[in-house]
Amino acid sequence: MAPDTGNQILSNGKTRGRPGGLLTGPFALIGRAAISWINDLGAWAIFLVLGLLKILHPKQAFRVIEQIYYIGARSTMIIMLVGLFTGMVLGLQAYHALVKLGAEGALGTLVALSLVRELGPVLTAIMITARAGSAITAEIGIQRISEQIDALQTMRIDPLGYLVTPKIMASIISFPLLTALFDLIGILGGYISGVLLLGANAATYQYRVQASMDAGDVVHGLIKAVVFAVIVSAVYCYQGYFAHMRRDSHGAKAVGLSTTSAVVLSCVLILVTDYVLTALLI
Amino acid sequence: MVTPLIEFQNVTKRFGPKTVLERVNLQIFEGEITTVIGLSGGGKSVLLKHIIGLLKPDEGTILFRGKPLSGMKKNEVSASFAQMSYMFQDNALFDSMSVYENIALPLRETTNLGKTEIDRRVLARIEQMELQDAAHKYPSELSGGMQKRAALARALVTDPRIVLFDEPTSGQDPVRKNAILSMIAQYQKKFAFTAVLVSHEIPDVYFISNRILALYDRAIVFQGTPEELENFDHPFKDEVIRSLEGLQEELTGLHSRRQFRVQYHAQLKHRSYGETYSVVVFTLEGLDAITARLGHEAAQEAIRSMGVYIDKHFGAIGGFSTRRHANEFVTVLPYSNLTETESILKDFVDDFQEEGIQEIWAGARKQAASEVCVEFTILAGIAQGQPIMEINSVVDSAKHQQKEIARLRCDLGR
Numbered sequence: 001m002a003p004d005t006g007n008q009i010l011s012n013g014k015t016r017g018r019p020g021g022l023l024t025g026p027f028a029l030i031g032r033a034a035i036s037w038i039n040d041l042g043a044w045a046i047f048l049v050l051g052l053l054k055i056l057h058p059k060q061a062f063r064v065i066e067q068i069y070y071i072g073a074r075s076t077m078i079i080m081l082v083g084l085f086t087g088m089v090l091g092l093q094a095y096h097a098l099v100k101l102g103a104e105g106a107l108g109t110l111v112a113l114s115l116v117r118e119l120g121p122v123l124t125a126i127m128i129t130a131r132a133g134s135a136i137t138a139e140i141g142i143q144r145i146s147e148q149i150d151a152l153q154t155m156r157i158d159p160l161g162y163l164v165t166p167k168i169m170a171s172i173i174s175f176p177l178l179t180a181l182f183d184l185i186g187i188l189g190g191y192i193s194g195v196l197l198l199g200a201n202a203a204t205y206q207y208r209v210q211a212s213m214d215a216g217d218v219v220h221g222l223i224k225a226v227v228f229a230v231i232v233s234a235v236y237c238y239q240g241y242f243a244h245m246r247r248d249s250h251g252a253k254a255v256g257l258s259t260t261s262a263v264v265l266s267c268v269l270i271l272v273t274d275y276v277l278t279a280l281l282i
Numbered sequence: 283m284v285t286p287l288i289e290f291q292n293v294t295k296r297f298g299p300k301t302v303l304e305r306v307n308l309q310i311f312e313g314e315i316t317t318v319i320g321l322s323g324g325g326k327s328v329l330l331k332h333i334i335g336l337l338k339p340d341e342g343t344i345l346f347r348g349k350p351l352s353g354m355k356k357n358e359v360s361a362s363f364a365q366m367s368y369m370f371q372d373n374a375l376f377d378s379m380s381v382y383e384n385i386a387l388p389l390r391e392t393t394n395l396g397k398t399e400i401d402r403r404v405l406a407r408i409e410q411m412e413l414q415d416a417a418h419k420y421p422s423e424l425s426g427g428m429q430k431r432a433a434l435a436r437a438l439v440t441d442p443r444i445v446l447f448d449e450p451t452s453g454q455d456p457v458r459k460n461a462i463l464s465m466i467a468q469y470q471k472k473f474a475f476t477a478v479l480v481s482h483e484i485p486d487v488y489f490i491s492n493r494i495l496a497l498y499d500r501a502i503v504f505q506g507t508p509e510e511l512e513n514f515d516h517p518f519k520d521e522v523i524r525s526l527e528g529l530q531e532e533l534t535g536l537h538s539r540r541q542f543r544v545q546y547h548a549q550l551k552h553r554s555y556g557e558t559y560s561v562v563v564f565t566l567e568g569l570d571a572i573t574a575r576l577g578h579e580a581a582q583e584a585i586r587s588m589g590v591y592i593d594k595h596f597g598a599i600g601g602f603s604t605r606r607h608a609n610e611f612v613t614v615l616p617y618s619n620l621t622e623t624e625s626i627l628k629d630f631v632d633d634f635q636e637e638g639i640q641e642i643w644a645g646a647r648k649q650a651a652s653e654v655c656v657e658f659t660i661l662a663g664i665a666q667g668q669p670i671m672e673i674n675s676v677v678d679s680a681k682h683q684q685k686e687i688a689r690l691r692c693d694l695g696r
Binding site: 059139143146147148150151153154155156157162 | 331334335336360363364366367368370372374375376377378387388391392440
């Protein structure tokens with residue numbers, strides 16, 4: 001005998017739920033969403049750990065170097081450009097604000113600390129996500145829907161080790177390096193706008209940059225960069241790798257939606273993680 | 283009793299609410315070409331993916347050399363799958379890699395071979411598949427046929443013991459389709475691997491298959507030789523075979539075997555005792571030599587030209603023909619006795635020696651990969667039948683009477 005679900009079977013064969021369904025419905029919806037979210041989080045964490053463990057494969061070094069080129073080296077120009085203008089805008093805004101307080105001498109401190117501790121890691125991570133992360137999600141997603149990942153499995157090539165691990169490792173190496181470059185160019189940008197264009201004192205700017213920063217600030221920024229690298233690289237690889245399992249679409253559309261999800265989720269996670277890390281490291 | 287290489291015992295697979303395979307039982311034996319036939323979307327590829335471990339059954343057991351995969355240790359399972367290779371329906375070539383890199387990939391990633399040895403093996407496969415000009419091109423720059431050959435080269439480069447082919451001929455023209463099947467048969471003989479094909483190319487796959495598995499309504503309803511399938515009485519035959527096997531064979535334009543049987547029954551079975559008909563069996567000897575020296579497509583083009591020539595000659599006088607084996611044709615002359623048929627065949631031989639054999643050679647040369655000349659022979663044999671006789675016994679009798687009717691000689695050009 002079928003268990004009593006409390007549902008009433010109507011003459012047309014459809015069922016009508018308990019009268020309380022209207023009230024419990026939203027809770028059930030939230031519950032299902034929460035369980036699904038926790039499931040996804042668990043799957044993502046396992047994906048990340050497995051991805052990292054595969055670094056021990058003997059042929060991994062070459063693949064990692066190749067990915068450093070795609071993720072890191074080819075992002076250099078855009079990182080320099082964004083770093084330069086971020087520094088210039090920062091110098092411009094900060095100079096006018098500091099002049100009102102008669103503290104324009106602190107321009108170097110403000111620019112350097114803002115960039116090294118916050119803006120550098122965050123903007124670098126967001127820019128790499130936008131440039132390389134979206135491409136990686138699309139690439140892995142297409143490989144998934146065109147059975148290239150299945151083909152790897154049939155050839156006894158571990159798809160995680162072959163496709164995902166090099167990208168995560170390359171991100172872990174590239175993010176801090178590009179962050180450092182961003183910081184450097186940003187400070188230069190602050191110098192251009194604050195000193196060369198607005199007339200702040202050059203020696204004071206340089207002195208303040210050097211004097212206000214210690215190794216802790218740099219480490220603080222680089223820790224953020226590494227954490228962002230781990231999180232977002234796993235997100236964009238995960239989204240591509242499981243593009244075929246999306247419930248809302250299939251095929252090319254699934255790859256497109258996965259790419260969008262990867263970029264949005266990565267950006268949100270960068271900002272949330274940034275807050276958590278700042279609170280922990282400050 | 284021989285232990286099957288692969289055996290399914292009550293294998294069931296579901297995707298959500300949909301059951302794709304239900305209590306499937308099958309056996310695949312070592313060293314054979316086994317073809318799984320069935321309608322599109324019937325679960326053939328799903329079945330194949332279970333063999334190589336891309337999918338796992340929800341219920342039931344898969345045995346490899348008599349041992350259940352589910353009971354094996356991880357390294358044993360891995361060793362079993364390491365003997366297999368898989369050719370995907372849509373090729374699954376890496377589009378960011380050249381053909382050479384695609385073929386070399388499994389060797390680079392799963393073996394410790396040096397660059398020189400990898401080069402040697404990859405180039406050998408490239409040459410065998412006639413892909414020399416495409417070696418450094420990307421898959422998107424190749425025709426569908428070349429992509430298939432690249433995928434086949436990648437599947438064979440590791441010298442696997444078992445090769446699984448998922449619709450290897452899909453999207454190909456009739457000559458290429460038969461060329462790919464012929465290629466599979468040739469390599470299966472040469473490298474002695476076990477081949478499992480998924481196909482709905484009926485009857486083309488019959489010519490190369492040792493065993494046929496019929497997947498119908500989520501289960502295997504027939505396992506046996508192509509000849510045994512002819513006598514299999516099941517709705518599968520009406521619903522699947524008839525829908526897949528057209529009235530004409532694609533390559534030659536001759537009657538399909540089913541249509542041939544229909545014609546035979548319609549024209550001969552109802553006739554009265556004492557009336558006779560004749561059967562002529564033609565064989566193209568030297569097909570393997572054409573394949574080896576001019577390529578698979580040239581060989582298939584030769585077969586096509588021969589079928590067209592036979593049909594042109596005998597169709598005009600009321601005969602009907604079919605292809606019985608890869609290089610063998612059967613023609614029935616419903617209203618001719620042995621003496622008349624001998625006379626008809628004599629005229630045919632005169633014409634054939636004059637122009638027919640040259641047409642076959644010209645067909646082969648059209649698709650040839652090289653300029654070399656290849657000698658081949660056409661045999662023909664006649665037998666007389668009566669309505670009460672089984673067509674197969676008459677055909678066998680004609681085959682025993684075969685003698686040479688034409689030969690292409692390279693020194694004379696004919």
